[in-house]
Amino acid sequence: MQSLTLPRRASVKGLGKTLNIAIPVAIAALAASAAYAGADTTFTPALTKFTDFLEGSGGKIITVLSLAGGLIGLASGRFSLGQVAVPVGVGIGVGTGVPIVTSVVTAVRPRAIR
Secondary structure, eight states: OOOOOOOOOOOHHHHHHHHHHHHHHHHHHHHOOOOOTTSOOTTHHHHHHHHHHHHTHHHHHHHHHHHHHHHHHHHTTOOOHHHHHHHHHHHHIIIIIHHHHHHHHHHOOOOOOO
């Protein structure tokens, strides 16, 4: 005669762990509301100052310091393409990166819900 084995049931302890995670996630999902990226102007003054800094003298200072670091590296006798490419990339990034990012962020506006 063979013994009959019943399948194992999930333990109550494992079910409790699952419920401890599932209930807060379900409450958060039901209580969540839509967020509108273009509606808040809290950080507009800081963004304006930082953008003006990078597009003005601050961007020039960052580029010159990067170029000076590349020239010091070249003068040390170890030539690397990165010593030339990094200052060029920093100059391009500071000169054109800020207007591109600013225009992309302002171009993405949520549509009005009807």
